[in-house]
Amino acid sequence: MTFTISEKTLPFDADRTISQITLSNGQLTIVVHDYGARIHQIYTPDRYGTFDNILLSKNNSETYANDEGYYGVICGPVAGRIAGATYGSISLEANEGKNNLHSGSYGWERQFWSYEIFEEETLKIVLSLEDKKSGIPGPICAQVTYELNGSSLKVTISAESQKATIFNPAWHPYFNLSGDKATIKNHYLQMTTNQVVEVDEENIPTGKLLDVRGTVYDFQKGGQLGEVLENHPQGFDNCFLFNAMSNQRMMNLSEPVSGRQLTCVTDRQAVVIYTATNPETRSVVNGRKMAPNRGIAIEFQELPDLVHHPEWGSIALKSGERKSFSTLYTFSVNK
Numbered sequence: 001m002t003f004t005i006s007e008k009t010l011p012f013d014a015d016r017t018i019s020q021i022t023l024s025n026g027q028l029t030i031v032v033h034d035y036g037a038r039i040h041q042i043y044t045p046d047r048y049g050t051f052d053n054i055l056l057s058k059n060n061s062e063t064y065a066n067d068e069g070y071y072g073v074i075c076g077p078v079a080g081r082i083a084g085a086t087y088g089s090i091s092l093e094a095n096e097g098k099n100n101l102h103s104g105s106y107g108w109e110r111q112f113w114s115y116e117i118f119e120e121e122t123l124k125i126v127l128s129l130e131d132k133k134s135g136i137p138g139p140i141c142a143q144v145t146y147e148l149n150g151s152s153l154k155v156t157i158s159a160e161s162q163k164a165t166i167f168n169p170a171w172h173p174y175f176n177l178s179g180d181k182a183t184i185k186n187h188y189l190q191m192t193t194n195q196v197v198e199v200d201e202e203n204i205p206t207g208k209l210l211d212v213r214g215t216v217y218d219f220q221k222g223g224q225l226g227e228v229l230e231n232h233p234q235g236f237d238n239c240f241l242f243n244a245m246s247n248q249r250m251m252n253l254s255e256p257v258s259g260r261q262l263t264c265v266t267d268r269q270a271v272v273i274y275t276a277t278n279p280e281t282r283s284v285v286n287g288r289k290m291a292p293n294r295g296i297a298i299e300f301q302e303l304p305d306l307v308h309h310p311e312w313g314s315i316a317l318k319s320g321e322r323k324s325f326s327t328l329y330t331f332s333v334n335k
Contacts, residue, residue, distance in 0.1 A: 005024075020033055029051070032125055035061075036110065038074070040058075042153070068282060075103065079170035079172070080304035087308065136166060157325050159323060169325070174297045175295060185226030187224070251263075266327040
């Protein structure tokens, strides 16, 4: 198998640049940044063999430090919201009202990572970070691995800490399988999720998990996003819980015009689906100003605000313990 690797730098601020690394195995190409451990672009073929970028990719690297959309970054150490920006005796930055979102202004998405490339039977890049800035107890030594194997991308996030801390990271890509030639309304979504987290007006969990059957949140048999959004015009920014009784934690996304399909298999407890129906609009994305329903963010993680809901599980990371999470993204074409 032939691999292609290239590197270049992008401007960031007066003193620093971003390293941009392109990895390709002929079936799949990814473009990675060392700032935020971001996957900037993914190129996959359509039914005619034409390769397009199927991510929403924020332009103008000098604006990444103020990335309100979190395009393709690793959010951590804790993705999502922590109510009141506190847990136990720990106080965190309140960067969304009174709550903490994606670990604050110095989360993993806003730090530079070191990286190493491995060219073996598969092609992979391993990014590493010693986090002393996020405000979550540490230091936390984190690694993110992006591994190309045929038409699959495996994303693995792991960490260990010198102090007892919390760990619930997520990769935050926005997919548009048309290659951003149309909105996501003609995409079909299917997930083996049977509950959705009820939230309040600040998108903080109330403590209730709701059965999705017979509701607009039911994607167990699949549905076209356009039809679903007609009945739910505010769009989705919701966390769905995988069926604990099932061995398969899967999600399928497809787009009929290009024929592209994405199948995800994960070891995570849940997935956040964000349709960007009311997105931030300051960013230039794929050469155009961001607009509603251009991409669907798919964020595999544990349930949000678990520090306040121990009945749902735990995101504790003990001192000296190592935790790792993986999701496999497989791209295919329906001809």
